[in-house]
Amino acid sequence: MRRVHGLVASGAEGGELAVWDARGELAGRLQLPGAGDVAAVVFSPACPARLFASHGASVSLLDARALKEPAHRFQVNEEEINCLAVNEPESALAAADDAGAIRIIDLGNKKVSRTLRHSNICSSVAFRPQRPQSLLSCGLDMQVMLWNLQKARPLWTTNLQDSEMEEAGAQAAGQFFNPPLAHSLSVASCGNVFGCGAQDGKVRIFRVTGVKFEQELAFQGHSLGVSQVLFLPAAYWLLTGGNDGKVLLWDVSSGVGKQQKSPARSLQRRKAQASTKKEGKLNKAALSEDAEILPKLTIEHGEKVNWLSCAELKGSKRVLVADQSSSISVYPLPDA
Known part of the structure:
Protein backbone atom coordinates (compact mmCIF):
# COMPACT_ATOMS: atom_id res chain seq x y z
CA MET A 1 0.00 0.00 0.00
CA HIS A 118 21.37 -10.95 0.90
CA SER A 119 21.98 -14.48 2.16
CA ASN A 120 18.29 -14.89 3.06
CA ILE A 121 14.97 -13.28 2.12
CA CYS A 122 15.38 -9.56 1.38
CA SER A 123 12.37 -7.97 3.02
CA SER A 124 12.82 -4.24 2.37
CA VAL A 125 14.69 -1.77 0.15
CA ALA A 126 14.66 2.03 0.16
CA PHE A 127 16.44 4.69 -1.86
CA ARG A 128 17.78 7.67 0.06
CA PRO A 129 16.18 11.02 -0.86
CA GLN A 130 18.39 13.25 -3.05
CA ARG A 131 20.89 10.40 -3.47
CA PRO A 132 19.73 8.36 -6.48
CA GLN A 133 22.68 5.95 -6.37
CA SER A 134 22.36 5.18 -2.65
CA LEU A 135 20.19 2.23 -1.58
CA LEU A 136 19.46 0.66 1.82
CA SER A 137 18.26 -2.91 2.30
CA CYS A 138 17.50 -5.37 5.08
CA GLY A 139 16.50 -9.00 5.32
CA LEU A 140 15.85 -12.14 7.31
CA ASP A 141 19.62 -12.72 7.43
CA MET A 142 19.52 -9.94 10.08
CA GLN A 143 21.71 -7.77 7.84
CA VAL A 144 21.17 -4.08 7.16
CA MET A 145 23.18 -2.89 4.16
CA LEU A 146 24.13 0.35 2.46
CA TRP A 147 24.78 0.12 -1.29
CA ASN A 148 26.07 2.30 -4.08
CA LEU A 149 24.44 1.13 -7.30
CA GLN A 150 27.76 1.25 -9.13
CA LYS A 151 29.22 -1.43 -6.87
CA ALA A 152 28.25 -5.10 -6.46
CA ARG A 153 29.25 -5.25 -2.79
CA PRO A 154 27.71 -3.23 0.03
CA LEU A 155 29.57 -0.16 1.25
CA TRP A 156 28.61 -1.00 4.83
CA THR A 157 26.85 -3.85 6.62
CA THR A 158 25.50 -4.26 10.15
CA ASN A 159 24.36 -7.58 11.58
CA LEU A 160 21.60 -6.82 14.08
CA GLN A 161 22.25 -9.95 16.12
CA ASP A 162 25.97 -9.18 16.44
CA SER A 163 25.10 -5.67 17.62
CA GLU A 164 22.71 -7.05 20.24
CA MET A 165 25.26 -9.55 21.55
CA GLU A 166 27.95 -6.90 21.72
CA GLU A 167 25.78 -4.65 23.83
CA ALA A 168 24.13 -7.25 26.01
CA GLY A 169 27.11 -9.51 26.66
CA ALA A 170 26.68 -13.16 27.57
CA GLN A 171 22.99 -12.78 28.40
CA ALA A 172 22.20 -12.11 24.76
CA ALA A 173 21.62 -15.84 24.38
CA GLY A 174 17.92 -15.05 24.48
CA GLN A 175 18.28 -13.52 21.04
CA PHE A 176 18.65 -16.99 19.57
CA PHE A 177 15.01 -17.63 20.50
CA ASN A 178 13.81 -14.31 19.10
CA PRO A 179 16.41 -13.21 16.57
CA PRO A 180 16.28 -9.67 15.12
CA LEU A 181 15.16 -10.65 11.62
CA ALA A 182 14.91 -7.32 9.79
CA HIS A 183 11.46 -6.70 8.28
CA SER A 184 11.18 -3.08 7.22
CA LEU A 185 13.16 0.08 6.43
CA SER A 186 12.16 3.73 6.09
CA VAL A 187 14.35 6.76 5.39
CA ALA A 188 13.65 10.19 6.85
CA SER A 189 13.25 13.12 4.45
CA CYS A 190 16.77 14.36 5.28
CA GLY A 191 18.19 11.18 3.69
CA ASN A 192 20.73 10.59 6.46
CA VAL A 193 18.54 8.97 9.10
CA PHE A 194 16.64 5.72 8.68
CA GLY A 195 14.66 3.33 10.85
CA CYS A 196 14.53 -0.45 10.86
CA GLY A 197 11.89 -2.72 12.41
CA ALA A 198 12.79 -6.28 13.44
CA GLN A 199 11.31 -9.52 14.72
CA ASP A 200 12.56 -8.94 18.29
CA GLY A 201 10.09 -6.05 18.65
CA LYS A 202 12.80 -3.39 18.56
CA VAL A 203 12.95 -0.25 16.48
CA ARG A 204 16.46 0.85 15.56
CA ILE A 205 17.41 4.28 14.25
CA PHE A 206 20.61 4.69 12.21
CA ARG A 207 22.51 7.67 10.83
CA VAL A 208 24.43 7.47 7.55
CA THR A 209 27.79 9.24 7.54
CA GLY A 210 29.66 8.98 4.25
CA VAL A 211 29.98 5.32 3.24
CA LYS A 212 28.84 3.83 6.55
CA PHE A 213 26.05 4.11 9.12
CA GLU A 214 25.87 3.82 12.90
CA GLN A 215 23.05 3.01 15.27
CA GLU A 216 21.96 6.04 17.24
CA LEU A 217 18.88 4.74 18.99
CA ALA A 218 17.17 1.44 19.79
CA PHE A 219 14.01 0.92 21.81
CA GLN A 220 11.45 -1.80 22.44
CA GLY A 221 8.63 -0.63 20.23
CA HIS A 222 6.34 -3.68 20.21
CA SER A 223 5.76 -6.84 22.23
CA LEU A 224 6.04 -8.88 19.01
CA GLY A 225 7.86 -8.34 15.72
CA VAL A 226 7.90 -4.89 14.08
CA SER A 227 6.51 -5.55 10.62
CA GLN A 228 6.45 -1.96 9.32
CA VAL A 229 8.22 1.36 9.92
CA LEU A 230 7.38 4.61 8.13
CA PHE A 231 8.93 8.05 8.56
CA LEU A 232 6.40 10.84 8.10
CA PRO A 233 7.35 13.93 6.07
CA ALA A 234 7.76 15.88 9.34
CA ALA A 235 11.29 15.48 10.69
CA TYR A 236 11.84 12.32 12.75
CA TRP A 237 8.23 11.31 13.39
CA LEU A 238 8.04 7.56 12.87
CA LEU A 239 5.04 5.25 12.51
CA THR A 240 5.52 1.58 13.41
CA GLY A 241 3.21 -1.39 13.01
CA GLY A 242 3.64 -4.72 14.71
CA ASN A 243 2.57 -8.33 14.86
CA ASP A 244 1.02 -7.39 18.23
CA GLY A 245 -1.74 -5.55 16.36
CA LYS A 246 -0.59 -2.08 17.42
CA VAL A 247 0.29 0.99 15.39
CA LEU A 248 2.47 3.50 17.25
CA LEU A 249 3.68 7.01 16.50
CA TRP A 250 7.11 8.04 17.86
CA ASP A 251 9.08 11.26 17.98
CA VAL A 252 12.71 10.11 17.73
CA SER A 253 14.20 13.58 17.26
CA SER A 254 15.46 13.70 20.86
CA GLY A 255 17.63 10.62 20.28
CA VAL A 256 18.92 11.31 16.79
CA GLY A 257 22.48 12.61 16.91
CA LYS A 258 22.63 12.88 20.69
CA GLN A 259 24.43 9.71 21.73
CA GLN A 260 27.35 10.24 19.35
CA LYS A 261 27.71 13.94 20.12
CA SER A 262 27.92 13.76 23.89
CA PRO A 263 31.27 12.35 25.15
CA ALA A 264 30.00 12.34 28.74
CA ARG A 265 26.96 10.28 27.87
CA SER A 266 29.04 7.92 25.70
CA LEU A 267 31.48 7.38 28.60
CA GLN A 268 28.59 6.77 30.99
CA ARG A 269 27.16 4.25 28.54
CA ARG A 270 30.49 2.38 28.22
CA LYS A 271 30.86 2.23 32.02
CA ALA A 272 27.36 0.83 32.33
CA GLN A 273 28.16 -1.80 29.71
CA ALA A 274 31.37 -2.81 31.49
CA SER A 275 29.54 -3.02 34.83
CA THR A 276 26.76 -5.22 33.52
CA LYS A 277 29.20 -7.52 31.75
CA LYS A 278 31.12 -8.00 35.01
CA GLU A 279 27.92 -8.84 36.85
CA GLY A 280 26.99 -11.29 34.08
CA LYS A 281 23.51 -9.85 33.64
CA LEU A 282 21.76 -7.39 31.39
CA ASN A 283 20.62 -4.15 32.95
CA LYS A 284 18.65 -2.56 30.15
CA ALA A 285 18.07 0.68 31.99
CA ALA A 286 21.79 1.16 32.61
CA LEU A 287 22.77 0.23 29.07
CA SER A 288 20.41 2.59 27.34
CA GLU A 289 18.56 5.82 27.78
CA ASP A 290 16.12 4.64 25.14
CA ALA A 291 13.57 3.70 27.82
CA GLU A 292 12.68 7.42 27.76
CA ILE A 293 11.20 6.97 24.28
CA LEU A 294 7.42 6.65 24.62
CA PRO A 295 4.83 6.57 21.83
CA LYS A 296 2.98 9.81 21.10
CA LEU A 297 0.02 7.89 19.74
CA THR A 298 -1.19 4.31 20.19
CA ILE A 299 -3.68 2.72 17.82
CA GLU A 300 -5.06 -0.63 18.94
CA HIS A 301 -5.61 -2.07 15.49
CA GLY A 302 -6.03 -5.62 16.79
CA GLU A 303 -4.62 -7.49 13.78
CA LYS A 304 -1.10 -8.15 12.55
CA VAL A 305 0.01 -5.15 10.47
CA ASN A 306 1.08 -5.96 6.91
CA TRP A 307 1.63 -2.42 5.64
CA LEU A 308 1.37 1.21 6.73
CA SER A 309 0.85 4.41 4.83
CA CYS A 310 -0.38 7.94 5.52
CA ALA A 311 -2.51 10.20 3.38
CA GLU A 312 -4.70 13.27 3.48
CA LEU A 313 -8.27 12.10 3.00
CA LYS A 314 -11.18 14.54 3.02
CA GLY A 315 -8.83 17.28 4.21
CA SER A 316 -7.43 15.42 7.26
CA LYS A 317 -4.29 13.39 7.84
CA ARG A 318 -4.94 9.68 8.17
CA VAL A 319 -3.03 6.51 8.94
CA LEU A 320 -3.85 3.66 6.56
CA VAL A 321 -3.35 0.12 7.84
CA ALA A 322 -3.44 -3.06 5.75
CA ASP A 323 -3.66 -6.45 7.45
CA GLN A 324 -4.65 -10.04 6.61
CA SER A 325 -8.24 -9.02 5.87
CA SER A 326 -9.60 -7.55 2.63
CA SER A 327 -10.19 -4.11 4.25
CA ILE A 328 -7.91 -1.10 4.71
CA SER A 329 -8.43 0.56 8.09
CA VAL A 330 -8.27 4.37 8.35
CA TYR A 331 -7.35 6.20 11.57
CA PRO A 332 -6.96 9.93 12.35
CA LEU A 333 -3.39 11.20 12.61
CA PRO A 334 -2.55 14.22 14.78
CA ASP A 335 -0.38 16.99 13.33
CA ALA A 336 3.30 15.98 13.57
Whole structure:
Protein backbone atom coordinates (compact mmCIF):
# COMPACT_ATOMS: atom_id res chain seq x y z
CA MET A 1 0.00 0.00 0.00
CA ARG A 2 1.44 3.36 -1.06
CA ARG A 3 0.18 6.90 -1.54
CA VAL A 4 1.23 9.94 -3.56
CA HIS A 5 -0.46 13.25 -4.44
CA GLY A 6 -3.89 12.25 -3.21
CA LEU A 7 -3.80 8.74 -4.67
CA VAL A 8 -3.44 5.55 -2.64
CA ALA A 9 -2.61 2.21 -4.22
CA SER A 10 -3.17 -1.16 -2.57
CA GLY A 11 -2.61 -4.76 -3.57
CA ALA A 12 -4.15 -8.07 -2.57
CA GLU A 13 -4.11 -11.78 -3.30
CA GLY A 14 -4.58 -13.11 -6.80
CA GLY A 15 -3.05 -10.09 -8.54
CA GLU A 16 -5.72 -7.60 -7.43
CA LEU A 17 -4.65 -3.94 -7.56
CA ALA A 18 -6.76 -0.94 -6.51
CA VAL A 19 -6.28 2.84 -6.56
CA TRP A 20 -8.17 5.21 -4.24
CA ASP A 21 -8.63 8.98 -4.53
CA ALA A 22 -8.33 11.77 -1.93
CA ARG A 23 -11.94 11.25 -0.87
CA GLY A 24 -11.19 7.62 -0.03
CA GLU A 25 -13.28 6.40 -2.94
CA LEU A 26 -12.27 3.68 -5.37
CA ALA A 27 -10.73 5.24 -8.50
CA GLY A 28 -9.79 2.04 -10.32
CA ARG A 29 -9.35 -1.70 -9.96
CA LEU A 30 -7.38 -4.19 -12.01
CA GLN A 31 -6.52 -7.89 -12.00
CA LEU A 32 -2.87 -8.20 -12.95
CA PRO A 33 -1.85 -11.12 -15.16
CA GLY A 34 -0.45 -14.28 -13.60
CA ALA A 35 -1.26 -16.00 -10.32
CA GLY A 36 0.98 -13.95 -8.04
CA ASP A 37 -0.26 -11.83 -5.13
CA VAL A 38 0.41 -8.09 -5.23
CA ALA A 39 3.00 -7.77 -2.45
CA ALA A 40 4.44 -4.32 -3.21
CA VAL A 41 3.36 -1.10 -4.91
CA VAL A 42 5.30 2.13 -5.38
CA PHE A 43 4.63 5.41 -7.22
CA SER A 44 7.33 7.12 -9.24
CA PRO A 45 8.69 10.23 -7.44
CA ALA A 46 9.37 11.84 -10.83
CA CYS A 47 5.91 11.19 -12.29
CA PRO A 48 3.18 10.45 -9.72
CA ALA A 49 0.90 8.96 -12.36
CA ARG A 50 3.29 6.06 -12.90
CA LEU A 51 2.77 3.11 -10.60
CA PHE A 52 4.92 0.00 -10.21
CA ALA A 53 3.33 -3.13 -8.73
CA SER A 54 4.89 -6.51 -8.02
CA HIS A 55 2.84 -9.68 -8.47
CA GLY A 56 4.69 -12.90 -7.82
CA ALA A 57 8.13 -12.58 -9.45
CA SER A 58 6.94 -9.92 -11.94
CA VAL A 59 6.71 -6.12 -11.85
CA SER A 60 4.15 -4.20 -13.89
CA LEU A 61 4.30 -0.53 -14.83
CA LEU A 62 0.86 1.14 -14.92
CA ASP A 63 -0.86 4.49 -15.29
CA ALA A 64 -2.53 5.12 -11.90
CA ARG A 65 -4.99 7.61 -13.44
CA ALA A 66 -6.59 4.93 -15.61
CA LEU A 67 -5.83 1.36 -14.63
CA LYS A 68 -5.67 -0.94 -17.63
CA GLU A 69 -3.20 -3.40 -19.13
CA PRO A 70 0.37 -2.70 -17.92
CA ALA A 71 2.48 -0.43 -20.11
CA HIS A 72 5.43 -2.71 -19.42
CA ARG A 73 6.12 -5.89 -17.51
CA PHE A 74 9.48 -6.76 -15.97
CA GLN A 75 10.24 -10.42 -15.39
CA VAL A 76 13.75 -10.38 -13.98
CA ASN A 77 13.35 -11.88 -10.47
CA GLU A 78 13.30 -15.62 -9.89
CA GLU A 79 11.33 -15.60 -6.61
CA GLU A 80 8.39 -13.66 -5.17
CA ILE A 81 9.10 -9.94 -4.82
CA ASN A 82 8.64 -8.46 -1.33
CA CYS A 83 9.46 -4.80 -1.83
CA LEU A 84 9.96 -2.21 -4.57
CA ALA A 85 11.76 1.13 -4.53
CA VAL A 86 12.22 3.79 -7.23
CA ASN A 87 14.86 6.52 -7.00
CA GLU A 88 13.91 10.19 -7.37
CA PRO A 89 14.93 10.69 -11.04
CA GLU A 90 13.10 7.44 -11.88
CA SER A 91 16.26 6.08 -13.43
CA ALA A 92 16.38 2.90 -11.31
CA LEU A 93 13.93 0.42 -9.81
CA ALA A 94 14.99 -1.97 -7.03
CA ALA A 95 13.05 -5.23 -6.65
CA ALA A 96 13.85 -7.37 -3.56
CA ASP A 97 12.79 -11.02 -3.47
CA ASP A 98 12.56 -14.22 -1.42
CA ALA A 99 15.89 -15.49 -2.77
CA GLY A 100 17.66 -12.50 -1.20
CA ALA A 101 18.29 -10.93 -4.60
CA ILE A 102 17.81 -7.22 -5.30
CA ARG A 103 17.47 -6.66 -9.02
CA ILE A 104 18.38 -3.12 -10.05
CA ILE A 105 16.50 -2.30 -13.23
CA ASP A 106 17.70 0.55 -15.44
CA LEU A 107 14.37 2.18 -16.32
CA GLY A 108 15.91 3.89 -19.35
CA ASN A 109 16.67 0.69 -21.23
CA LYS A 110 14.39 -1.53 -19.09
CA LYS A 111 17.15 -4.01 -18.34
CA VAL A 112 18.82 -5.30 -15.18
CA SER A 113 21.96 -3.28 -14.53
CA ARG A 114 23.09 -5.07 -11.38
CA THR A 115 22.08 -7.74 -8.87
CA LEU A 116 22.76 -7.21 -5.16
CA ARG A 117 22.34 -10.03 -2.65
CA HIS A 118 21.37 -10.95 0.90
CA SER A 119 21.98 -14.48 2.16
CA ASN A 120 18.29 -14.89 3.06
CA ILE A 121 14.97 -13.28 2.12
CA CYS A 122 15.38 -9.56 1.38
CA SER A 123 12.37 -7.97 3.02
CA SER A 124 12.82 -4.24 2.37
CA VAL A 125 14.69 -1.77 0.15
CA ALA A 126 14.66 2.03 0.16
CA PHE A 127 16.44 4.69 -1.86
CA ARG A 128 17.78 7.67 0.06
CA PRO A 129 16.18 11.02 -0.86
CA GLN A 130 18.39 13.25 -3.05
CA ARG A 131 20.89 10.40 -3.47
CA PRO A 132 19.73 8.36 -6.48
CA GLN A 133 22.68 5.95 -6.37
CA SER A 134 22.36 5.18 -2.65
CA LEU A 135 20.19 2.23 -1.58
CA LEU A 136 19.46 0.66 1.82
CA SER A 137 18.26 -2.91 2.30
CA CYS A 138 17.50 -5.37 5.08
CA GLY A 139 16.50 -9.00 5.32
CA LEU A 140 15.85 -12.14 7.31
CA ASP A 141 19.62 -12.72 7.43
CA MET A 142 19.52 -9.94 10.08
CA GLN A 143 21.71 -7.77 7.84
CA VAL A 144 21.17 -4.08 7.16
CA MET A 145 23.18 -2.89 4.16
CA LEU A 146 24.13 0.35 2.46
CA TRP A 147 24.78 0.12 -1.29
CA ASN A 148 26.07 2.30 -4.08
CA LEU A 149 24.44 1.13 -7.30
CA GLN A 150 27.76 1.25 -9.13
CA LYS A 151 29.22 -1.43 -6.87
CA ALA A 152 28.25 -5.10 -6.46
CA ARG A 153 29.25 -5.25 -2.79
CA PRO A 154 27.71 -3.23 0.03
CA LEU A 155 29.57 -0.16 1.25
CA TRP A 156 28.61 -1.00 4.83
CA THR A 157 26.85 -3.85 6.62
CA THR A 158 25.50 -4.26 10.15
CA ASN A 159 24.36 -7.58 11.58
CA LEU A 160 21.60 -6.82 14.08
CA GLN A 161 22.25 -9.95 16.12
CA ASP A 162 25.97 -9.18 16.44
CA SER A 163 25.10 -5.67 17.62
CA GLU A 164 22.71 -7.05 20.24
CA MET A 165 25.26 -9.55 21.55
CA GLU A 166 27.95 -6.90 21.72
CA GLU A 167 25.78 -4.65 23.83
CA ALA A 168 24.13 -7.25 26.01
CA GLY A 169 27.11 -9.51 26.66
CA ALA A 170 26.68 -13.16 27.57
CA GLN A 171 22.99 -12.78 28.40
CA ALA A 172 22.20 -12.11 24.76
CA ALA A 173 21.62 -15.84 24.38
CA GLY A 174 17.92 -15.05 24.48
CA GLN A 175 18.28 -13.52 21.04
CA PHE A 176 18.65 -16.99 19.57
CA PHE A 177 15.01 -17.63 20.50
CA ASN A 178 13.81 -14.31 19.10
CA PRO A 179 16.41 -13.21 16.57
CA PRO A 180 16.28 -9.67 15.12
CA LEU A 181 15.16 -10.65 11.62
CA ALA A 182 14.91 -7.32 9.79
CA HIS A 183 11.46 -6.70 8.28
CA SER A 184 11.18 -3.08 7.22
CA LEU A 185 13.16 0.08 6.43
CA SER A 186 12.16 3.73 6.09
CA VAL A 187 14.35 6.76 5.39
CA ALA A 188 13.65 10.19 6.85
CA SER A 189 13.25 13.12 4.45
CA CYS A 190 16.77 14.36 5.28
CA GLY A 191 18.19 11.18 3.69
CA ASN A 192 20.73 10.59 6.46
CA VAL A 193 18.54 8.97 9.10
CA PHE A 194 16.64 5.72 8.68
CA GLY A 195 14.66 3.33 10.85
CA CYS A 196 14.53 -0.45 10.86
CA GLY A 197 11.89 -2.72 12.41
CA ALA A 198 12.79 -6.28 13.44
CA GLN A 199 11.31 -9.52 14.72
CA ASP A 200 12.56 -8.94 18.29
CA GLY A 201 10.09 -6.05 18.65
CA LYS A 202 12.80 -3.39 18.56
CA VAL A 203 12.95 -0.25 16.48
CA ARG A 204 16.46 0.85 15.56
CA ILE A 205 17.41 4.28 14.25
CA PHE A 206 20.61 4.69 12.21
CA ARG A 207 22.51 7.67 10.83
CA VAL A 208 24.43 7.47 7.55
CA THR A 209 27.79 9.24 7.54
CA GLY A 210 29.66 8.98 4.25
CA VAL A 211 29.98 5.32 3.24
CA LYS A 212 28.84 3.83 6.55
CA PHE A 213 26.05 4.11 9.12
CA GLU A 214 25.87 3.82 12.90
CA GLN A 215 23.05 3.01 15.27
CA GLU A 216 21.96 6.04 17.24
CA LEU A 217 18.88 4.74 18.99
CA ALA A 218 17.17 1.44 19.79
CA PHE A 219 14.01 0.92 21.81
CA GLN A 220 11.45 -1.80 22.44
CA GLY A 221 8.63 -0.63 20.23
CA HIS A 222 6.34 -3.68 20.21
CA SER A 223 5.76 -6.84 22.23
CA LEU A 224 6.04 -8.88 19.01
CA GLY A 225 7.86 -8.34 15.72
CA VAL A 226 7.90 -4.89 14.08
CA SER A 227 6.51 -5.55 10.62
CA GLN A 228 6.45 -1.96 9.32
CA VAL A 229 8.22 1.36 9.92
CA LEU A 230 7.38 4.61 8.13
CA PHE A 231 8.93 8.05 8.56
CA LEU A 232 6.40 10.84 8.10
CA PRO A 233 7.35 13.93 6.07
CA ALA A 234 7.76 15.88 9.34
CA ALA A 235 11.29 15.48 10.69
CA TYR A 236 11.84 12.32 12.75
CA TRP A 237 8.23 11.31 13.39
CA LEU A 238 8.04 7.56 12.87
CA LEU A 239 5.04 5.25 12.51
CA THR A 240 5.52 1.58 13.41
CA GLY A 241 3.21 -1.39 13.01
CA GLY A 242 3.64 -4.72 14.71
CA ASN A 243 2.57 -8.33 14.86
CA ASP A 244 1.02 -7.39 18.23
CA GLY A 245 -1.74 -5.55 16.36
CA LYS A 246 -0.59 -2.08 17.42
CA VAL A 247 0.29 0.99 15.39
CA LEU A 248 2.47 3.50 17.25
CA LEU A 249 3.68 7.01 16.50
CA TRP A 250 7.11 8.04 17.86
CA ASP A 251 9.08 11.26 17.98
CA VAL A 252 12.71 10.11 17.73
CA SER A 253 14.20 13.58 17.26
CA SER A 254 15.46 13.70 20.86
CA GLY A 255 17.63 10.62 20.28
CA VAL A 256 18.92 11.31 16.79
CA GLY A 257 22.48 12.61 16.91
CA LYS A 258 22.63 12.88 20.69
CA GLN A 259 24.43 9.71 21.73
CA GLN A 260 27.35 10.24 19.35
CA LYS A 261 27.71 13.94 20.12
CA SER A 262 27.92 13.76 23.89
CA PRO A 263 31.27 12.35 25.15
CA ALA A 264 30.00 12.34 28.74
CA ARG A 265 26.96 10.28 27.87
CA SER A 266 29.04 7.92 25.70
CA LEU A 267 31.48 7.38 28.60
CA GLN A 268 28.59 6.77 30.99
CA ARG A 269 27.16 4.25 28.54
CA ARG A 270 30.49 2.38 28.22
CA LYS A 271 30.86 2.23 32.02
CA ALA A 272 27.36 0.83 32.33
CA GLN A 273 28.16 -1.80 29.71
CA ALA A 274 31.37 -2.81 31.49
CA SER A 275 29.54 -3.02 34.83
CA THR A 276 26.76 -5.22 33.52
CA LYS A 277 29.20 -7.52 31.75
CA LYS A 278 31.12 -8.00 35.01
CA GLU A 279 27.92 -8.84 36.85
CA GLY A 280 26.99 -11.29 34.08
CA LYS A 281 23.51 -9.85 33.64
CA LEU A 282 21.76 -7.39 31.39
CA ASN A 283 20.62 -4.15 32.95
CA LYS A 284 18.65 -2.56 30.15
CA ALA A 285 18.07 0.68 31.99
CA ALA A 286 21.79 1.16 32.61
CA LEU A 287 22.77 0.23 29.07
CA SER A 288 20.41 2.59 27.34
CA GLU A 289 18.56 5.82 27.78
CA ASP A 290 16.12 4.64 25.14
CA ALA A 291 13.57 3.70 27.82
CA GLU A 292 12.68 7.42 27.76
CA ILE A 293 11.20 6.97 24.28
CA LEU A 294 7.42 6.65 24.62
CA PRO A 295 4.83 6.57 21.83
CA LYS A 296 2.98 9.81 21.10
CA LEU A 297 0.02 7.89 19.74
CA THR A 298 -1.19 4.31 20.19
CA ILE A 299 -3.68 2.72 17.82
CA GLU A 300 -5.06 -0.63 18.94
CA HIS A 301 -5.61 -2.07 15.49
CA GLY A 302 -6.03 -5.62 16.79
CA GLU A 303 -4.62 -7.49 13.78
CA LYS A 304 -1.10 -8.15 12.55
CA VAL A 305 0.01 -5.15 10.47
CA ASN A 306 1.08 -5.96 6.91
CA TRP A 307 1.63 -2.42 5.64
CA LEU A 308 1.37 1.21 6.73
CA SER A 309 0.85 4.41 4.83
CA CYS A 310 -0.38 7.94 5.52
CA ALA A 311 -2.51 10.20 3.38
CA GLU A 312 -4.70 13.27 3.48
CA LEU A 313 -8.27 12.10 3.00
CA LYS A 314 -11.18 14.54 3.02
CA GLY A 315 -8.83 17.28 4.21
CA SER A 316 -7.43 15.42 7.26
CA LYS A 317 -4.29 13.39 7.84
CA ARG A 318 -4.94 9.68 8.17
CA VAL A 319 -3.03 6.51 8.94
CA LEU A 320 -3.85 3.66 6.56
CA VAL A 321 -3.35 0.12 7.84
CA ALA A 322 -3.44 -3.06 5.75
CA ASP A 323 -3.66 -6.45 7.45
CA GLN A 324 -4.65 -10.04 6.61
CA SER A 325 -8.24 -9.02 5.87
CA SER A 326 -9.60 -7.55 2.63
CA SER A 327 -10.19 -4.11 4.25
CA ILE A 328 -7.91 -1.10 4.71
CA SER A 329 -8.43 0.56 8.09
CA VAL A 330 -8.27 4.37 8.35
CA TYR A 331 -7.35 6.20 11.57
CA PRO A 332 -6.96 9.93 12.35
CA LEU A 333 -3.39 11.20 12.61
CA PRO A 334 -2.55 14.22 14.78
CA ASP A 335 -0.38 16.99 13.33
CA ALA A 336 3.30 15.98 13.57
